[in-house]
Amino acid sequence: MFRRFTAVARTCTLAAALALGMTAIPAASAASPAAPAADRGPEAAVTEHLRGKARSAMRSGTETNPRVSVKRQAGGWAFGTAVLATAPGSAELPQGWLFVAHRENGAWKVALEGEPAFTGLSTRAEPVLRAEERRALASGTAEGGMTTQLANGDYRTGMALPFTVGQTWYMTSGPHGWSGSNTPWSSLDFAGGDQIVRAPRGGTAYTMCKGWIRVVHDRGYATDYYHLVNNITVDGAAVAAGAYLGYTGNDVTCGGSSTGRHVHFALRQNGAYIGIAGHDFGRWRPENGGAAYSGSALHGSHRVAAGGQLYNYGALGLTQGIIDTNGSGTALNKRSGPGTGYAVVGTVADGATVTVSCSRNGTTHTGRYGSTALWNRLSDGTWVSDAYMWTGVNGPVNGYC
Known part of the structure; x- marks a missing residue:
């Protein structure tokens, strides 16, 4: 299940680096894009x-x-x-x-x-x-x-985190704008591990300038990576999930500032930066805090605040979900049918990844993001309430049974 939450904001912690001579461009009236x-x-x-x-x-x-x-x-x-x-x-x-x-x-x-x-x-x-x-x-x-901010309420990305699957890095900053506190809060900062930045999903890569790579993915998504050093120089090269993009750094060849080597990772959709909160990366979903740079990330019921470490579990499949018992501390019952009137036939742990075969309405339950009567049939034939599963969409993730 997925329920959109509201958010608030603060700014990225960056300090001056390279000195480049730049001149201001004279003011001009906005031109028609097609003129x-x-x-x-x-x-x-x-x-x-x-x-x-x-x-x-x-x-x-x-x-x-x-x-x-x-x-x-x-x-x-x-x-x-x-x-x-x-x-x-x-x-x-x-x-x-x-x-x-x-x-x-x-x-x-x-x-x-x-x-x-x-x-x-x-x-x-x-x-x-x-x-x-x-x-x-x-x-x-x-x-x-027309540019849209969201694809019909679908927050699935099919992306890992932007580093090697199986490594643990620091999320040095939670959701913030591309330029700090500006909205939308599209970005996260990461550092640690082997410091190698990798593509979280396959796509087509472009070098925007030294230190800045953009990867265009499917379903209208693109991801940006800034402050890189020794980054690839590409013009529309196909990159696979996990492909090398560069090392974390403090490069500001195209401007801005940076303190402490890291990668500034941002999400775009339909040609514009969008809020990163609620989307999944490496089976974590960022949540906004009360200011830019704060916030946290959730994996099941496990929450890590900005400054903490995230393990890269790899990409969540588009027909998969993550069990979220909403902090109950107990495993979730699996049943033989879509409702509590059916027999318990096993349990599944909080944070576990499951594959959904199809869905059907049954008894209503309330989870982290609200109430729903939807139940999901798992690939092993058992059923769990959608109230205790994060999939990235409101409704069936793989059609009705």
Whole structure:
């Protein structure tokens, strides 16, 4: 069972690092994402587009430096990365997007991830995007070109934590914004173990700039990794779950600041950062605290506060759940049918991972996130109440029996 909870916020603990010379861009009115720009080449067109984007993407007064990298160009099409770098020591981390541009009627039409035109351009950009990239990028914007914050209440990610399965790392900071206390609280900080950052799920990887990797996954998700050192340099490379991305560090080549080597790990969906709370990573689900950087993570009934250690259990399957007895301290009864009127035929421990075959309504029970009459049939043929299971969705995770 999954019940969405509310949240509050504070900011990431970061301090100044590298000194980079950056200049502020002049104020500009926001440009239409689909408006063609004069044909001075795709780099100039994307830079002009970024100048219009800066006002809505950054806090007022933040110095930014557009950095555009055209990775591929062919047949009137261009693809690459567009980054609004910030000054060294800035409280604002850089903002960055993948872009697609198309030359039409002598001018370049530009769209960034999350903008209405991005899906249409990505779908058509065969000269510069492989088929699997076109599918992944087109799925990263909701139907109709509108950016959404959640995929219909489905919080399943199929992701592990961003380090080796079986290792234990510190969650040095709980949910916070990409740039600290700003919302949504999309990010967690991790450090420890062998300090090697790995992809939590397969996808397509892009280097946004030195120290910053983005991996585009399925189902509209993407994940960001910042402050890396010795990170991979990739332009649309396929990476498997567990693939090496880099080492934790304090790199701020594109701006912002960092104290203490770590990876700043952030969740995106449909082209924008989203709240990370309630999603599953390595069979833990982060919960917001009263301020950014606080909060905790839950595995079954076991709660670890920010600053504590998380063991990476690996990815939770999309038809699996985690038993959560809501702190009762006892194992959960398994029954021969969907209700307490059926015989007890075994028990399952708090925190155990189970596979759901199908679901059916039965007797009503109340768990951590509310009351439900839904019961889940497990792969061994026994039944447990959905009130005591976290799956990431409200309702059946694998259809009705």
